[in-house]
Amino acid sequence: MMSPTSRTRYSPPWGNASIIGIAGSSGSGKTSLALAIVASLNLPWVVIMSMDSFYKPLTPEQSKAAFRNEFDFDSPQGIDFDVLVDKLNDIKQGRVAEVPVYSFEKHARLKQTTTIYSPHVLILEGIFALHDQRVLDMLDLKIFAEADSDLCLSRRLVRDVKERGRDIDGCIKQWFGFVKPNFYKYVAPQREIADIIIPRGIENKVAIAMVSGQIQKTLAYKSAQHQQELSRLGKIAEDSPLSPNALVLKQTNQVRGIHSLIMDPKTTREDYIFYFDRMAAILVEKAVDFLRFQPTQVTTPQGGLYMGLKKSAEVSAVVILRGGSAFETGLRRTIPDCRSGRLLIQTNYSTGEPELHYRALPNNIAEHGLVLLLDPQMSSGGAALMAVRVLTDHGVPEDRIVFVTYLAGRVGVNRVLNVYPEVRVVVARMGDDMEDRWVETKYLGC
Amino acid sequence: MPSDPENQAPSQTVGPEYRPDTQKPTATVSTNLDHQNVHILAQTPQLIALLTMIRDKNTGRADFIFYSNRIIRLLVEEGLNHLPVIEHTITTPVGRNYSGVKFEGKICGVSIMRAGESMEQGLRDCCRSVRIGKILIQRDEETSQPKLYYDKLPEDIAERWVLLLDPMLATGGSALMAVDVLKSRGVPEDHILFLNLIASPEGAKNFAERFPKVRVVTAFVDMGLDAKNYIVPGLGDFGDRFYTM
Numbered sequence: 001m002m003s004p005t006s007r008t009r010y011s012p013p014w015g016n017a018s019i020i021g022i023a024g025s026s027g028s029g030k031t032s033l034a035l036a037i038v039a040s041l042n043l044p045w046v047v048i049m050s051m052d053s054f055y056k057p058l059t060p061e062q063s064k065a066a067f068r069n070e071f072d073f074d075s076p077q078g079i080d081f082d083v084l085v086d087k088l089n090d091i092k093q094g095r096v097a098e099v100p101v102y103s104f105e106k107h108a109r110l111k112q113t114t115t116i117y118s119p120h121v122l123i124l125e126g127i128f129a130l131h132d133q134r135v136l137d138m139l140d141l142k143i144f145a146e147a148d149s150d151l152c153l154s155r156r157l158v159r160d161v162k163e164r165g166r167d168i169d170g171c172i173k174q175w176f177g178f179v180k181p182n183f184y185k186y187v188a189p190q191r192e193i194a195d196i197i198i199p200r201g202i203e204n205k206v207a208i209a210m211v212s213g214q215i216q217k218t219l220a221y222k223s224a225q226h227q228q229e230l231s232r233l234g235k236i237a238e239d240s241p242l243s244p245n246a247l248v249l250k251q252t253n254q255v256r257g258i259h260s261l262i263m264d265p266k267t268t269r270e271d272y273i274f275y276f277d278r279m280a281a282i283l284v285e286k287a288v289d290f291l292r293f294q295p296t297q298v299t300t301p302q303g304g305l306y307m308g309l310k311k312s313a314e315v316s317a318v319v320i321l322r323g324g325s326a327f328e329t330g331l332r333r334t335i336p337d338c339r340s341g342r343l344l345i346q347t348n349y350s351t352g353e354p355e356l357h358y359r360a361l362p363n364n365i366a367e368h369g370l371v372l373l374l375d376p377q378m379s380s381g382g383a384a385l386m387a388v389r390v391l392t393d394h395g396v397p398e399d400r401i402v403f404v405t406y407l408a409g410r411v412g413v414n415r416v417l418n419v420y421p422e423v424r425v426v427v428a429r430m431g432d433d434m435e436d437r438w439v440e441t442k443y444l445g446c
Numbered sequence: 447m448p449s450d451p452e453n454q455a456p457s458q459t460v461g462p463e464y465r466p467d468t469q470k471p472t473a474t475v476s477t478n479l480d481h482q483n484v485h486i487l488a489q490t491p492q493l494i495a496l497l498t499m500i501r502d503k504n505t506g507r508a509d510f511i512f513y514s515n516r517i518i519r520l521l522v523e524e525g526l527n528h529l530p531v532i533e534h535t536i537t538t539p540v541g542r543n544y545s546g547v548k549f550e551g552k553i554c555g556v557s558i559m560r561a562g563e564s565m566e567q568g569l570r571d572c573c574r575s576v577r578i579g580k581i582l583i584q585r586d587e588e589t590s591q592p593k594l595y596y597d598k599l600p601e602d603i604a605e606r607w608v609l610l611l612d613p614m615l616a617t618g619g620s621a622l623m624a625v626d627v628l629k630s631r632g633v634p635e636d637h638i639l640f641l642n643l644i645a646s647p648e649g650a651k652n653f654a655e656r657f658p659k660v661r662v663v664t665a666f667v668d669m670g671l672d673a674k675n676y677i678v679p680g681l682g683d684f685g686d687r688f689y690t691m
Contacts, residue, residue: 264536
């Protein structure tokens with residue numbers, strides 16, 4: 001096993017997220033601007049975080065004042081910058097960030113949170129996005145949205161009445177009591193430190209295109225970095241023999257016979273599925289051997305005692321889509337009620353870079369005794385590396401992850417195991433380093 | 447319980463090689479037998495945990511069936527490895543040659559009723575349309591010797607490899623008789639594989655010595671037999687727990 005010092009690092013494309021701050025007066029069109037930018041890019045890894053989520057929960061007195069429209073929501077004191085900085089830090093480092101949800105109807109933080117994970121670019125929008133120095137230090141681009149104050153007031157009226165359940169008198173009281181004075185005191189000064197000032201909000205197509213273009217450049221740079229990272233890890237992997245943490249199934253007659261049927265293009269799909277399911281069950285049985293057990297004594301029906309074992313914690317699985325779904329029949333033969341998460345990782349056609357599109361994991365996955373990552377083929381190991389990283393980001397200890405695959409190449413396996421030396425790989429057969437993904441194609445029939 | 451140290455159940459730490467002994471839990475593992483034709487499944491922690499489930503009298507029927515099936519599939523997979531294959535090279539979808547093998551020879555299952563029938567599903571999970579014959583052997587009330595009551599076997603059984611199924615091997619009376627029946631139908635001894643979950647050391651020895659060419663694949667050789675010839679610690683009446691309890 002490798003010592004922790006010689007460990008190779010992998011930084012995923014979300015490892016050092018870029019953060020863009022958009023500040024501006026209430027009603028200046030920050031939100032629509034952010035939405036327009038995100039819509040123009042249309043990528044799952046560019047997301048918006050609103051500073052509205054970070055309002056401090058109100059005390060009972062403050063809450064009463066708020067319901068009378070006498071509480072000042074438009075001063076920086078209302079915002080919980082400590083929590084915001086904390087969450088931005090998580091996102092910046094590629095960790096899972098649980099973002100609070102603030103209810104404007106109740107003037108309180110709700111119990112549930114929303115999860116932000118793995119954005120490559122995050123847009124932070126809020127009237128004080130450029131206010132706190134700690135936040136400013138993390139921003140890669142600072143934008144100030146500007147709008148005429150009459151327009152701001154009318155927008156705010158419409159929004160608060162329609163979306164936040166307020167009445168018109170209350171809104172007007174808020175505007176002249178707090179919003180307007182605060183604007184001059186706190187909001188407007190942010191204009192001075194912005195990199196770009198965007199007037200006229202979403203009507204300003206030129207500005208939106210400019211910012212989108214800037215983000216695209218950032219993304220392309222990150223993607224290039226990621227590909228470089230993968231090829232760097234590949235070079236390290238090429239020079240080393242197959243890691244001892246990769247367990248190749250014993251090539252018994254049955255295993256070789258099943259290989260022959262699975263790999264023969266002349267095998268019918270019906271037979272192929274039957275034999276693949278059988279192989280998947282063998283692989284899963286092998287993989288669950290890595291679970292830890294504890295001693296237990298049981299009494300048999302005739303009253304005999306047997307000193308046996310019981311599992312220490314549950315085994316769950318994470319299916320890497322779409323190929324991993326070929327493993328599900330085999331998985332359910334061994335663990336019928338296995339909790340299973342899903343990750344959609346697709347390889348970008350033009351760059352060959354793996355991209356994380358979708359993620360749904362069991363809540364308590366960090367407490368599971370063993371997590372099986374299922375994918376029928378591992379070629380470059382890029383998707384596998386990303387999947388393992390997603391699990392460790394969610395708190396799963398490395399030594400509880402077993403990557404289960406039908407066919408793998410040595411470089412791919414080493415690429416993963418050099419970075420995560422405590423992960424295990426269970427594989428039915430070692431193949432070429434860069435094989436087409438034919439296994440799932442034949443199993444799923446398309 | 448027997449006090450003779452020779453009859454003590456072997457207890458040892460179980461777990462993968464890479465794990466230090468201190469991190470491996472201790473459990474009772476299978477008794478070892480010297481007979482070349484007895485193949486005991488590797489005593490992995492997983493297998494021990496499965497056996498613990500089905501031995502526990504508090505395990506309900508649904509779990510009993512499910513966990514037995516898992517062990518049975520492991521037995522079938524191991525058993526099938528003793529069947530002959532022929533070299534067979536194929537071209538893979540990526541245009542490479544793979545020198546694989548082709549399954550050779552016809553097979554059939556024969557279950558010793560009724561407990562043996564519980565193993566048919568596991569067999570079919572691995573061999574989809576396998577033919578399955580049946581043998582009913584009961585103990586004769588008067589002589590207390592096993593007696594053949596019924597058999598229905600494939601007509602061409604003499605040309606097939608036979609996977610004989612019975613989950614419990616206590617004294618081995620019925621299994622021995624079943625092999626006699628198969629031999630009388632022309633099945634060569636070395637074409638018979640006996641698949642079994644739990645065996646008593648006496649039963650396994652008896653069987654292995656009487657038919658040295660029949661291969662026995664079992665998950666566990668237990669401590670011994672009690673006065674009523676039940677395997678101890680055993681798991682009770684397999685057929686009852688699988689079918690009726």
